[in-house]
Amino acid sequence: MNEYAVTVIGHDRPGIIADVAEILARLGLNLTDSTMTRLRGHFAMTLVCAGPPTGAEVEAALEPLGADRTLLITVRSVVEEPAHESAGTPHVITVHGADRLGIVATLARTVAEAGGNITDLTTRLSGSLYVIIAEVDVTDPDRLNEALRTAARRLDVEVSMRPADADLL
Structure with missing residues (x-):
């Protein structure tokens, strides 16, 4: 195959x-x-x-x-890879604020440095409002949440993180 x-x-x-x-x-x-x-x-x-x-x-x-x-x-x-088990629990991060250079880069770096893995990311620009919705697997949600709040203050954006709803298959 x-x-x-x-x-x-x-x-x-x-x-x-x-x-x-x-x-x-x-x-x-x-x-x-x-x-x-x-x-x-x-x-x-x-x-x-x-x-x-x-x-x-x-x-x-x-x-x-x-x-x-x-x-x-x-x-x-592509080569078949073994089934990947998540290294953490799924969460959804939402960011919104004035459009500015570096929001996605800062978010991605913050997640990576906190040991998280972005599994899906969507961005939208609506006028001057920039919105990000990211699905992440994270091993230490408290650590990531604190890091996100620090990054949000630097960028002057709003950020929230919540556990993701389980996929029903």
């Missing part, structure tokens, strides 16, 4: 997800993990899929979608 990471980036239009998913399904590839979003009129998707075709076959099948140069599509083989 081959495993691939497929990325699709470009101008948004209706049907991109359907086009990619149908091609991969026809090839016998199962989508095992994915994230898809729209960023200021641009579409961005990363997915991991597994199945029998070669990387060259996957690239050839997806190539027509990028022919008009509005989409950049990449296919990369």
Whole structure:
């Protein structure tokens, strides 16, 4: 079984997800993990899929979608990794405040130095208000919370952290 990471980036239009998913399904590839979003009129998707075709076959099948140069599509083989057990408990961090350079960099460094791992991050700029929502795995929530409060004071932003709701699968 081959495993691939497929990325699709470009101008948004209706049907991109359907086009990619149908091609991969026809090839016998199962989508095992994915994230898809729209960023200021641009579409961005990363997915991991597994199945029998070669990387060259996957690239050839997806190539027509990028022919008009509005989409950049990449296919990369990935090695199967052992199941990753979280090194901590999942939490959600929310940051909002005036837009300024370095908010994401400061947040990411603060989480890393407190022993946390960012597992998902979304940012939005709405006028002059900047909002971050980050999912993190953290071993010492009190330590991270204190570090975040210190960073928030330096950046003059509001920050909150709460335990994440468990995924129901």
